[in-house]
Amino acid sequence: MTATGRTLSTTAVPSRRRRRPLLHYVRRGILYLVVALGGAVSMVPFGWAFLSSGKAPNEIVNYPPTFWPQENLFVENYRQIWVEAPFLLWIRNSAIVTSLTLIGAIASASVVAYSFARFEFPGRNAWFFLMLSTMMLPGEVTLIPSYLIFKTLGWVDSFKPLIVPAWFGGGAFNIFLLRQFYMTIPRDLDEAAEIDGANPLTVFLKVLLPLTKPAIATAAALGFISSWNNFMGPLIYLNNPDRFTAVLGLRYFMQGTTSAQLSAGPPKDHLLMAASIVVALPCLTLFFVAQKYFVQGIVTTGLKG
Structure with a gap:
């Protein structure tokens, strides 16, 4: 060359x-x-x-x-939403319902996901896919049966129908998300802890649970948004305005701000917009604060079966 x-x-x-x-x-x-x-x-x-x-x-x-x-x-419009309606009470109700729902959902979903990921029992995969199939079931299908059950229990017009179901499984998506994350953690960590004398509960609490912070943060963020923005549940089960959540209380600004004005009051769209911004702020703040864990949880969850 x-x-x-x-x-x-x-x-x-x-x-x-x-x-x-x-x-x-x-x-x-x-x-x-x-x-x-x-x-x-x-x-x-x-x-x-x-x-x-x-x-x-x-x-x-x-x-x-x-x-x-x-x-x-x-300034005047944002001041009026606190004066003309018990908006602070509704926000407090939303905080109570969301907090208790979130604690129950994360706690129960973590335990169920751990069982699916680490324990061997007959029909484990079949039960897991059956659980996943419930995600395809519209909530409206179980709406009437759930209402009849809660009415029989005397729970209508209370927070119990909004909180208690979250303590039994935590939702199919949360179970799936956490189970997939558990599957990515090597079993060598479990075996090392068992050699040191740890039982399954100790392995779960001391070994696996601390490693699942990204997945738990993701499930918590999604659960917070879902519970905080829940409108259908409070609309069906809550009748007393003193028990309304913030999202349900927004309808007062559409037709009036008192029970006497609820059906015939003049529309107050400017107050509705101001109240909607206040209701949306917690979700926006949570996402910006926890977006690091949120993105990390989505990326590292994986699809290991």
Whole structure:
């Protein structure tokens, strides 16, 4: 090979190497742009609700609609939602229901998932797939039977129908998520603990459970959002306004703020928007605080069978 040929061959490789990173960055840039646009579009309803929460009652129904409030009533509107309705009481009720539901769901799902992941018993896989099949069952199918059971028990108009079911299994998705995470943990850790005299309960509490923080954080975040935003359950089981959750209490701002106005009161959409922003803040705050564990739990869960 001549000197010229060697020169061409040695300069061609760096040229190709320079082209690959450029194409890679272009693709990544396009991907980030698409994701950013998607995120911006998804934030439009939230942004519109926030701006509407600072408008006057007559301005919010004007057509064509105004983007920015003509009168800055943010402070007044957010003050009124606490004055005209027992909104603080409803938020406290939501906090109680969500906290107890979350504790029960995570505790029971962790135990059930540990059983499916580590114990050998007849029909284990069949029972696991049967449990997974319940995820395809719409909640409306069990709505009437559940209501009749809770009515017979005398639990209607209390928090029990919203809390107690979470303590029995914690939900099929939580069991699946935690079980898959347990399956990725080597059994050598269990065996080492058993050699030191640990029983299955000790292995679960001292060895496996501390290693499942990402999966537990993921299940907790999803469970918090689901329980906090639950509307159908409180609507069916809660009749006394003093027991309403925050999400259920939002309907008061649609038709009035007192029981006498509930059916004939004037719409107060500006207060509804302000109350909706307050109700959404805990979920948004939780996601931004726990997003590290949330993403880590989704990535590391795996699909090991």
